[in-house]
């Protein structure tokens with residue numbers, strides 16, 4: 199029973215995958231000097247690990263987070279870790295480390311996304327990298343402030359509006375990059391245009407997968423629209439990572455020790471999981487590469503449903519109406 203539950207959780211997450219991948223820590227410390235990076239959901243898990251490394255590489259990192267107190271706490275910890283690393287010896291790059299800024303952003307509220315972008319456009323002269331990282335996984339049926347199903351609303355629509363409102367700044371800062379954090383679980387989703395809001399039926403796993411498929415279709419359509427602008431956009435699967443993402447999944451008390459053991463043995467740490475985001479945000483190797491899907495810092499193939507251009511265009515048009523970009 200315990201083994202079956204652990205196996206089911208692994209299967210639901212898309213298979214254990216490999217923990218082995220290129221760790222890029224210790225890369226050129228000045229690589230991101232002078233660059234401004236915005237990371238959504240940077241107070242926890244992958245976002246936090248991505249922020250730590252880009253900070254170490256010299257970037258000015260803006261943490262876009264829904265809870266200011268949690269984000270300020272994470273930011274203080276990150277600054278402390280960086281200071282400790284500097285004190286503990288000749289850690290390359292620490293002396294040239296960047297700056298960390300917290301800004302409030304709730305992707306479950308279009309009002310919050312608009313206010314955040316207005317502040318960004320007023321106060322930030324440039325934006326070199328946008329990392330659409332925040333996400334919610336398999337929650338019970340809930341709606342965003344604007345009445346959208348929560349997983350589709352946060353994972354896709356919130357980031358769709360955010361990206362569109364910041365495109366002008368990204369274009370004026372080009373060459374610039376957009377990095378979208380999706381998931382291999384996109385394979386189990388589809389885009390049902392008759393019930394995008396899951397009013398007729400709700401399956402939490404399926405709706406997560408749908409939102410992650412939407413992330414990929416959005417990336418590919420955006421790459422097409424951005425041709426010739428020097429703004430690139432790529433999407434990734436981070437692997438299965440030990441983070442707070444599973445907070446809505448109930449694991450029976452008796453099974454928890456086994457689950458913890460399995461996750462300790464097979465899941466990536468946040469630092470390992472963040473490597474592909476860091477790679478796409480900073481590596482000179484991906485300069486000019488756009489519209490691709492990556493895992494473990496390598497390009498991977500997509501299923502045909504994630505490459506369907508007509509679905510991607512229709513999803514774009516409908517999303518524009520849903521978030522009020524087109525009335």
Ligand SMILES: NC(=O)c1ccc[n+]([C@@H]2O[C@H](COP(=O)([O-])OP(=O)(O)OC[C@H]3O[C@@H](n4cnc5c(N)ncnc54)[C@H](OP(=O)(O)O)[C@@H]3O)[C@@H](O)[C@H]2O)c1
Nearest residue numbers: 239242243244264304305306332333381438439441442443
């Ligand atoms: N972990 C994995 O195995 C895995 C696998 C595939 C893909 N991913 C993707 O990786 C990304 C990062 O997830 P994670 O694993 O690092 O999980 P995590 O530790 O739970 O981090 C998720 C982040 O998103 C934020 N967030 C959630 N709802 C938000 C909202 N309405 N507005 C703004 N921020 C919001 C969370 O903020 P709070 O802390 O305030 O809740 C948190 O900072 C997600 O897109 C996820 O789908 C993860």
